[in-house]
Amino acid sequence: MPVDHFVAPENSLEPVRYDIIEMLHRAASDKSHPWRYPTVASVDQNGAPQARVMIVRDFDGTIPQIRVFTDARSPKFAELSANPDIQLVFYDPGAKLHLRASGTAKLHVRDDVTNACWNALPEFGRGDYLSRLPPGAAITSPEDALQDDSFGSENFAVIDIELTEADWLSLSANGHKRARLIWRDGKCEGRWITP
Numbered sequence: 001m002p003v004d005h006f007v008a009p010e011n012s013l014e015p016v017r018y019d020i021i022e023m024l025h026r027a028a029s030d031k032s033h034p035w036r037y038p039t040v041a042s043v044d045q046n047g048a049p050q051a052r053v054m055i056v057r058d059f060d061g062t063i064p065q066i067r068v069f070t071d072a073r074s075p076k077f078a079e080l081s082a083n084p085d086i087q088l089v090f091y092d093p094g095a096k097l098h099l100r101a102s103g104t105a106k107l108h109v110r111d112d113v114t115n116a117c118w119n120a121l122p123e124f125g126r127g128d129y130l131s132r133l134p135p136g137a138a139i140t141s142p143e144d145a146l147q148d149d150s151f152g153s154e155n156f157a158v159i160d161i162e163l164t165e166a167d168w169l170s171l172s173a174n175g176h177k178r179a180r181l182i183w184r185d186g187k188c189e190g191r192w193i194t195p
């Protein structure tokens with residue numbers, strides 16, 4: 001949809017934009033927030049969707065950008081290296097707020113960003129990136145999934161997701177509300193759409 005058709009953010013869409021930014025800030029800082037664990041979808045080499053749950057680790061509302069962590073040997077890392085298109089789905093059943101956010105993934109491995117995030121990770125959080133075999137590799141039994149501490153931060157990857165579009169849906173007995181926002185050239189524009 002051409003961005004020209006969108007209404008300016010200073011009108012009735014501004015509270016929606018504010019709500020999205022606020023919810024994502026809380027998801028990044030509060031482990032019990034319902035938006036903490038979005039479903040994150042990439043596209044594989046055959047063009048098929050691949051979705052999984054991930055943890056929101058950080059959020060920069062000025063870009064806006066969501067940060068997640070993964071293992072650089074995982075299929076999702078290879079998928080996003082080949083095609084950075086990514087989509088996240090959040091739902092808060094209490095607030096009845098659903099968000100489908102699309103964006104572009106920037107991958108970090110063995111750089112300043114991964115070093116800083118790794119150093120801030122508690123010891124128990126590092127084990128997820130220290131498996132002896134790559135994530136998804138076949139093993140005979142769960143006990144064969146050994147950890148190899150000598151890897152250090154070698155396979156630890158940070159994915160920064162710059163949001164380009166958001167489809168926000170608020171469910172209510174008084175009438176659902178839905179809006180689509182687009183971030184482009186540092187500006188956010190949006191419009192109400194039919195729920």
Ligand SMILES: Cc1cc2nc3c(=O)[nH]c(=O)nc-3n(C[C@H](O)[C@H](O)[C@H](O)COP(=O)(O)O)c2cc1C
Binds near residue numbers: 053071
């Ligand atoms: C609550 C929860 C949180 C998870 N968080 C992450 C995460 O932040 N990063 C990650 O790589 N995998 C995470 N996982 C594991 C993935 O959902 C999934 O099993 C795995 O990453 C699949 O990888 P693939 O899609 O690359 O094959 C999480 C799983 C659960 C259940």
